[in-house]
Amino acid sequence: MSMFAAERNEVMESSGKDVVILAIESSCDETAAAVVRNGREVLSNVISSQIALHTLYGGVVPEIASRKHIEKINQVIEEALSRAEVTLAEVDAIAVTYGPGLVGALLVGVAEAKAIAYAAGKPLIGVHHIEGHINANYIENKELEPPFLCLVVSGGHTHLVKVADYGKYEILGRTRDDAAGEAFDKVARAIGLGYPGGPKIEKVSREGNAEAIAFPRAKVAENAYDFSFSGVKSAVLNYINGCNMKNIPIVQADIAASFQKAVTDVLIEHAMMAVEEYQVNKFAIAGGVASNSVLREGMREACEKRNVQFYHPAPILCTDNAAMIGTAAYYEYLAGRCDGWDLNAVPNLKLGER
Ligand code: KG4
Ligand code: ZN
16 A cells, blocks of 8 residues: 555544545446445446447447437436435535546536536536546455556557556556557447447457457557557458458458457557566556456466456446546545536546646
8 A cells, every 4th residue: 555545544544434426427428427435335336328329320429429418317316326325415525527538428427517516515526537447446456556557448548557646647658549449349340240349349259260360460669558559450441351352251250359369469468568667566457448358368367477466347347437437536535636616528638637
């Protein structure tokens, strides 16, 4: 445990008071609310997914996402409070994702959180979405404390991060083009699997041969920790075009498995490079792609080989949810940080910018 964390925990223990946070997340296509006690105890975690709706269009339609959030948000919050058996009066703070994400979608959550916090006289805490994903690791891994390294792989982000302390992040590498999840979604569409691509590629890959097609593993010259996934995506498209021109039948499962292997190999290789350079003995993964079992098993094996403790959230806490926002907000709350009524949605918010 870091000195900082130890001191703070002592303060909380001596006061003996629980901290209960109502958290809201609406940055993309899930309307979510959760009640979290003392950062790591999830009393409720309600997620209303719009996936079925966006599937009709092959991806998230921002305007539809915002409208659906407006329709669902009150109901989702009421359900979160009722499942947790907590009244608004018993809540210590209201937390909300304020970026990055779709601006219209974020605005629904931010406006809602501000209205509730103002009406109930509670502090308001704006949370960075990626910080939420990283903090999802604390929920089931009660012993996990910074410092550790974390690979954040979602539909919008691919970041290799050093978590120096609660709320303190150093970005070692990031994607130069597509995010890992975005590459899964685009390749899934190209091979006729539809949206969302990640889980579908993972499923058909089980029937395929991951060594069947040699897709490229891109390296970025200027920073060895950076990622690039547009090349592997183009290679898949070229491969499909080549097969079509030569009248060779396409084996969907082999393409899926070989693509999945190419992406996860690069993620694991970069992660292990960082482990060796930074000599940190704890490694966590986060974000939607972190629920991928090939990535998890590959990371677990690579970590075990190096005597590094490997952490990951349960799949339901990997994809977007509000419990992770409540956890991140708890550490902000302990640090005495909250926001004013001018909190706004910031679609391109950078990690550690606050
Ligand atoms: O974290 P998330 O729910 O939303 C963002 O913040 O982006 O991540 C969604 C992304 C999508 O691109 C989805 O295809 C991907 O995570 N994903 C997966 C899996 N489950 C979700 N990718 C690979 N394998 C999975 N099992
Ligand atoms: Zn996310």
